[in-house]
Amino acid sequence: xxxxxxxxxxxxxxxxxxxxxxxxxxxxxxxxxxFPLTALFLxxxxxxxxxxxxxxxxxxxxxxxxxTWGLILGLLQFVSxxxxxxxxxxxxxxxFDPEAEALAQKMGVTK
Amino acid sequence: MSALLGSAPSLVPAATTVGNPAINxxxxxxxxxxxxxxxxxxxxxxxxxxxxxxxxxxFTGRQNGIAIAGDYLSAASFLGIAxxxxxxxxxxxxxxxxxxxxxxxxxxxxxxxxxxxGKYTMADVLSFRLRQRPVRIAAAIxxxxxxxxxxxxxxxxxxxxxxxxxxIEGAVGQRLVIVVVGILMIFYVIFGGMKGTTWVQIIKAVxxxxxxxxxxxxxxxxxGLSLSTLLGDATTASQDAGGKDLLxxxxxxxxxxxxxxxxxxxxxxxAGLPHVLMRFYTVPTSREARRSVVWAIWLIGIFYIFTLxxxxxxxxxxxxxAIKAAPGGVNSAAPLLAFELGGEILLGIIxxxxxxxxxxxxxxxxxxASASLSxxxxxxxxxxxxxxxxxxxxxxxxxALVLGAIAIIGGIFALGQNIAxxxxxxxxxxxxANLPTILYSLFWKRFNTxxxxxxxxxxxxxxxxxxxFSPVVSGxxxxxxxxxxxxxxxxxxxxxxxxxxxxxxxxxxxxVLGYIGTVTSRExxxxxxxxxxxxxxxxxxxxxxxxx
Numbered sequence: 001x002x003x004x005x006x007x008x009x010x011x012x013x014x015x016x017x018x019x020x021x022x023x024x025x026x027x028x029x030x031x032x033x034x035f036p037l038t039a040l041f042l043x044x045x046x047x048x049x050x051x052x053x054x055x056x057x058x059x060x061x062x063x064x065x066x067x068t069w070g071l072i073l074g075l076l077q078f079v080s081x082x083x084x085x086x087x088x089x090x091x092x093x094x095x096f097d098p099e100a101e102a103l104a105q106k107m108g109v110t111k
Numbered sequence: 112m113s114a115l116l117g118s119a120p121s122l123v124p125a126a127t128t129v130g131n132p133a134i135n136x137x138x139x140x141x142x143x144x145x146x147x148x149x150x151x152x153x154x155x156x157x158x159x160x161x162x163x164x165x166x167x168x169x170f171t172g173r174q175n176g177i178a179i180a181g182d183y184l185s186a187a188s189f190l191g192i193a194x195x196x197x198x199x200x201x202x203x204x205x206x207x208x209x210x211x212x213x214x215x216x217x218x219x220x221x222x223x224x225x226x227x228x229g230k231y232t233m234a235d236v237l238s239f240r241l242r243q244r245p246v247r248i249a250a251a252i253x254x255x256x257x258x259x260x261x262x263x264x265x266x267x268x269x270x271x272x273x274x275x276x277x278x279i280e281g282a283v284g285q286r287l288v289i290v291v292v293g294i295l296m297i298f299y300v301i302f303g304g305m306k307g308t309t310w311v312q313i314i315k316a317v318x319x320x321x322x323x324x325x326x327x328x329x330x331x332x333x334x335g336l337s338l339s340t341l342l343g344d345a346t347t348a349s350q351d352a353g354g355k356d357l358l359x360x361x362x363x364x365x366x367x368x369x370x371x372x373x374x375x376x377x378x379x380x381x382a383g384l385p386h387v388l389m390r391f392y393t394v395p396t397s398r399e400a401r402r403s404v405v406w407a408i409w410l411i412g413i414f415y416i417f418t419l420x421x422x423x424x425x426x427x428x429x430x431x432x433a434i435k436a437a438p439g440g441v442n443s444a445a446p447l448l449a450f451e452l453g454g455e456i457l458l459g460i461i462x463x464x465x466x467x468x469x470x471x472x473x474x475x476x477x478x479x480a481s482a483s484l485s486x487x488x489x490x491x492x493x494x495x496x497x498x499x500x501x502x503x504x505x506x507x508x509x510x511a512l513v514l515g516a517i518a519i520i521g522g523i524f525a526l527g528q529n530i531a532x533x534x535x536x537x538x539x540x541x542x543x544a545n546l547p548t549i550l551y552s553l554f555w556k557r558f559n560t561x562x563x564x565x566x567x568x569x570x571x572x573x574x575x576x577x578x579x580f581s582p583v584v585s586g587x588x589x590x591x592x593x594x595x596x597x598x599x600x601x602x603x604x605x606x607x608x609x610x611x612x613x614x615x616x617x618x619x620x621x622x623v624l625g626y627i628g629t630v631t632s633r634e635x636x637x638x639x640x641x642x643x644x645x646x647x648x649x650x651x652x653x654x655x656x657x658x659x
Contacts, residue, residue, distance in 0.1 A: 012638050014645045017645045017649075018641040023648075030648060038220060046371075053367035060358055066339045066343040067339055074204055076206075078211065081408060084219075085408045097239035100649045103649045104650050110652065
């Protein structure tokens with residue numbers, strides 16, 4: 001334990017890691033990817049909900065045979081959910097995991 | 112899924128059952144024997160807490176993903192959504208979209224970070240950097256309440272279904288079935304622990320998805336593989352029978368604000384359901400937790416597309432009148448469709464799958480609630496963290512026994528209650544009391560104990576209060592067809608809250624209270640926050656799988 005600044009817990013490896021530029025970068029990389037995507041799918045979902053309750057005539061209009069706009073947009077919710085799932089999993093496996101593991105390794109050494 | 116549940120004006124003459132009860136019981140008994148054998152095998156290694164609560168964290172992402180689908184696709188999703196689509200068309204479909212999109216919240220924001228931080232329960236994560244005792248108690252109460260309402264819904268559903276599926280009529284027979292389901296569930300949980308429960312859920316998910324797939328393609332084949340033809344025939348059949356156009360929105364949800372409220376609860380509730388969260392601890396790493404959700408999303412999504420076809424198929428091939436008149440009401444659409452397509456054998460298979468569904472879901476709920484009682488309340492609060500893992504597991508088993516007994520009694524009491532109401536209540540409480548605290552805890556540096564307590568208790572109390580004074584409990588006008596009010600209580604009216612679902616008020620309230628509680632308290636634990644954040648993102652220090 002260092003005696004110079006006990007209240008800043010600088011010797012705590014977790015605090016040191018949390019304050020390091022690498023960790024800062026990992027966190028903002030994660031948030032910059034995940035937050036906009038969350039905002040996007042929530043906005044798209046609530047747009048669909050609002051259309052279903054306030055634009056009933058439009059949603060009930062038949063487009064292809066008996067398939068309505070409501071069904072098409074609803075099935076597109078499935079498509080967008082699957083797409084976001086794949087995009088995120090791919091990004092997390094290829095971009096995020098290697099960097100996170102590198103920092104975890106580093107923590108293992110510092111410990 | 113609606114008030115029609117349990118009301119059965121007898122349009123079907125004399126015999127209210129379809130199919131052959133012996134076949135239904137036989138196929139179900141086969142499922143029970145197979146799963147019991149697996150549970151007994153799994154019970155050999157259940158002494159340590161990690162084994163009992165988390166299956167040794169040794170499941171693969173794919174296995175866990177299938178188990179999550181098995182846990183999530185409850186009787187309300189399978190029977191309820193298919194029935195809601197058959198009766199209300201497009202509006203029934205809206206339900207399934209909320210249930211699916213909700214998984215993105217779990218995937219992007221919750222699953223992996225939670226897996227890295229926690230050990231056995233939701234409270235592990237919530238109390239990590241806050242004051243242990245008060246936060247654990249609050250999280251445990253919320254876990255118990257959510258799990259209990261969900262459990263009641265499943266038990267009530269089990270009793271209601273029996274009339275149709277097994278030919279057991281009358282209150283005594285239905286109660287007997289609830290007792291049998293309860294005892295089986297207690298056995299699975301006490302002996303099998305999380306490992307046994309997971310295998311039951313995996314087997315059930317595989318059976319359910321295969322069963323639904325067979326029926327879906329069967330239905331499509333009857334309509335020349337054309338979705339448009341199916342939709343056209345189904346809407347014509349419905350309109351010929353005096354119904355409305357099934358493709359038009361608004362058949363089920365008349366009040367736009369009510370539907371928005373429900374949609375919020377559905378999309379934000381899933382990532383706050385304790386029995387869903389606990390499943391993430393059964394895999395060895397956060398990467399496998401991610402893989403679990405990816406598998407779960409694919410399986411659940413594909414399954415809901417099947418229910419769309421099944422619902423419209425039932426609307427055309429069975430007809431709304433026959434569905435409403437059947438003993439199980441709306442919930443009988445899928446079994447009746449199975450009978451229409453494949454006779455006694457297919458009905459037997461689908462009935463057995465429906466029971467397997469209820470069993471697997473109640474087992475998952477019971478292990479979650481018993482883990483919270485033992486790990487959060489007994490160990491941390493009563494024993495101040497000094498209980499040995501053996502003691503904890505022993506207490507968890509006793510808790511499972513007690514909870515199972517309460518669920519049996521509650522299930523008998525809740526018989527004939529609206530399943531959708533109980534499930535929607537569980538989702539609304541999860542979204543109001545649990546999700547704000549989970550998100551704040553993981554992402555907001557400043558968050559503290561007061562914020563957590565205000566958010567959990569505020570969300571919990573407001574959601575329950577609004578439900579009690581909503582039209583679901585009292586005051587809906589009497590339905591001329593059934594001569595009963597669709598509300599829970601008959602003959603009284605003390606409602607003042609206009610909506611069926613409290614989400615639109617209680618969810619924002621949970622977030623706001625969490626914020627106000629936090630900014631009015633100066634508590635902040637820098638070291639624990641650092642440990643939690645580093646652990647959540649890098650996985651450093653996270654719990655690892657047990658090895659034999």
